[in-house]
Amino acid sequence: MAAPRVLIAAGDIDHRVRELGAQISQDYAHVTMEQPVFLIGVLKGSWIFLADLARAISVPARFDFIGVASYGAEKTSSGQVRLTKDLDAPIEGCDVILVEDIADTGVTLSYLIDLLKRRKPKSLRIAALLSKPTRRTRDVPVDYVAFSIPDEFVVGYGLDYAHTYRNLRDVCVLE
Numbered sequence: 257m258a259a260p261r262v263l264i265a266a267g268d269i270d271h272r273v274r275e276l277g278a279q280i281s282q283d284y285a286h287v288t289m290e291q292p293v294f295l296i297g298v299l300k301g302s303w304i305f306l307a308d309l310a311r312a313i314s315v316p317a318r319f320d321f322i323g324v325a326s327y328g329a330e331k332t333s334s335g336q337v338r339l340t341k342d343l344d345a346p347i348e349g350c351d352v353i354l355v356e357d358i359a360d361t362g363v364t365l366s367y368l369i370d371l372l373k374r375r376k377p378k379s380l381r382i383a384a385l386l387s388k389p390t391r392r393t394r395d396v397p398v399d400y401v402a403f404s405i406p407d408e409f410v411v412g413y414g415l416d417y418a419h420t421y422r423n424l425r426d427v428c429v430l431e
C-alpha cells in the first residue's frame with residue numbers, strides 16, 4: 257500500500273478547529289456553569305477532534321462519549337450501526353452537540369440523532385470534522401463542518417483504516 261498522501265495539513269486543521277470553537281462559543285454564549293453545553297464525542301474516530309475542539313471552546317462545557325461501529329475493518333460501511341458504548345448520563349433538557357470525525361453516508365449520524373432525540377435534549381446540533389456531501393444517503397443536518405472533502409478514503413487525526421493511522425497529525429488519503 258502506498259504511503260498516505262496529505263489532504264489537510266495539521267496546521268490547517270488547527271486553524272479551522274479554533275474557528276469552529278470560536279463559532280460554537282459565540283452560538284452558546286448563553287450557557288452557564290449550571291447548564292453547560294454538553295459535547296458528546298462519537299467513539300472512536302472523534303476523540304482527537306473533540307480534544308482539540310474542547311480546548312477551543314471558551315464557554316462552560318461538559319463531555320461524554322457514545323460508541324458506535326459500522327465499518328469494522330472494512331473500507332466501506334456495513335450499513336448496520338451497532339451501539340458499543342452508551343452515554344454515562346442523561347441528556348434531557350441539555351444543549352447537546354454531537355461531535356463526529358466524519359459524516360459520510362450519514363447512516364451513523366441518522367441513527368444517533370434518532371437515539372439522542374428520544375432522550376429529549378433541549379437542543380441538538382452536530383459538529384463534524386469532515387463531510388463528504390456527495391456520499392450522503394441520509395438527510396442529516398450537520399451544523400458545524402470543519403472541511404468538506406471529495407469521496408476519497410481518509411485516515412489520520414482520529415480516522416482509521418483497520419484500526420491503524422488514527423495518530424497521524426494530518427488528514428491523509430489512503431490510495
Ligand code: PRP
Pocket residue numbers: 298299300301302324325326327328333356357358359360361362363364365415416
Ligand atoms: C466511521 C466514522 C463515523 C461513520 C461515518 O465510523 O467514525 O462514525 O463511520 O460513516 P457514515 O456517515 O457512512 O455512517 P467507524 O464505524 O469506522 O468507527 P470508528 O469511529 O471507531 O472508526
